[in-house]
Amino acid sequence: MALLTGSLARRLLPTVAVCLWLDAPTVAQQPGALEANVKAVFLYNFSRYVSWPPKVAGEPRPAELRICVTARDAFFSLLKSTVQGEDIDGRPLQPVALDGLDDAKTCQILYVGDVQTLDAKAWLDAVRGHQVLTVADGPLNDETVIAFVREDNRIRFDINRASANRRGINISSKLLRLARQVKDR
DSSP: OOOOOHHHHHHHHHHHHHHHHHOOBOOTTSHHHHHHHHHHHHHHHHHHSEEOOOSSTTOOOOSSEEEEESSOSHHHHHHHHHHTTOEETTEEEEEEEOSSGGGGGGOSEEEEEETTSHHHHHHHHHTTTSSOEEEEESSOOTTOSEEEEEETTEEEEEEEHHHHHHHTOEEOHHHHHHSSEEEOO
16 A cells, blocks of 8 residues: 655545545455554554643643654554654644653654553553553553554554543543444443
8 A cells, every 4th residue: 555645645635534534444465554554554543533721820832742653663654654744723733753761751642562561561651641542553541642553454443431431531532432432431
């Protein structure tokens, strides 16, 4: 699956993303590349259906919306090309490859990969209590807001609304309806 670029991509990306959300097959010839593409588009679309209200009345919102990953790797390059030139409500999307745990607190979205690794647990601990939408691969836990899961050769996602509420993050009902499962406790 080749990535679209330019203005055509910006016009088609929402439509392509909805199609991927509803039926995102992983093709046997290139499961890793296609899965990475699907996840990058999901991360972009999560930013469209989640809001981060200020914790304190009158607090200014960040000028940009930071989508962070834990490594500067092929997935980060793919994420950069997916969100390049995009914005949400006038706020440019900024893909970030984190250098250290403290930097994670400045993210609005943090993708940690496999939730069961020690690295992922350290990243999730670093943002505990902060308004960070945590996204991981694998089963939901108390620190993960959204989890990517494989189901019938498709990439789907589950949402932990209780975790989002603890973090002060609002998730649109549109996104909740697309989730495979929503956990409220």
